[in-house]
Amino acid sequence: MPRVVTFHYTLRDPSGRVLDTSTGAESITYLEGSGTIIDGLDQRLRSAPTGSKLTVAVPAKEAYGERDPAQVQRVKRAVLPVAGELQVGERFQAGEDRYAPVVTVVAIEGDDVTLDANHPLAGVDLTFEVEITAARAATTAELAHGHAHGADGTGHCQ
Ligand code: ZN
Numbered sequence: 001m002p003r004v005v006t007f008h009y010t011l012r013d014p015s016g017r018v019l020d021t022s023t024g025a026e027s028i029t030y031l032e033g034s035g036t037i038i039d040g041l042d043q044r045l046r047s048a049p050t051g052s053k054l055t056v057a058v059p060a061k062e063a064y065g066e067r068d069p070a071q072v073q074r075v076k077r078a079v080l081p082v083a084g085e086l087q088v089g090e091r092f093q094a095g096e097d098r099y100a101p102v103v104t105v106v107a108i109e110g111d112d113v114t115l116d117a118n119h120p121l122a123g124v125d126l127t128f129e130v131e132i133t134a135a136r137a138a139t140t141a142e143l144a145h146g147h148a149h150g151a152d153g154t155g156h157c158q
Helices: 039-045 140-145
Strands: 003-012 016-022 028-031 054-058 072-076 091-093 102-109 112-116 126-137
Touching: 003 140, 039 126
Parallel strands: none
Antiparallel strands: 003 016, 003 028, 003 126, 054 126, 072 112, 091 102, 102 112
């Protein structure tokens, strides 16, 4: 039976740099197998009981995927949907459509801008330090909806 799991985490890259953490913020609650968290982490937390503290290594291909060189493209500054001055490292949505990919500016040379549509964590092997603060059986409603209804199962749907 899938569980609903609540946890805190700190995410590090291979050099040990902290990329993200839930410490001091809200914990994460998810239904196992629902795709709420990356699959590689979901798989490795299966059956870990409440109170577990684990260090979980998730290779890039099971996290945000390998980098795809075809996702890096050079375009003319004039065609971009952003006003004002661009800076290397800036991220924006590459179109009006809300499903348009988010791209990162990786280089600016004259009128040419090089954009990278890979996820910023593509190609990065991730290490999660996880503390499971709660785990319970999913409710019938949660299983039917395919998502958790909060840590205690009584939360409202999004
Ligand atoms: Zn629901």
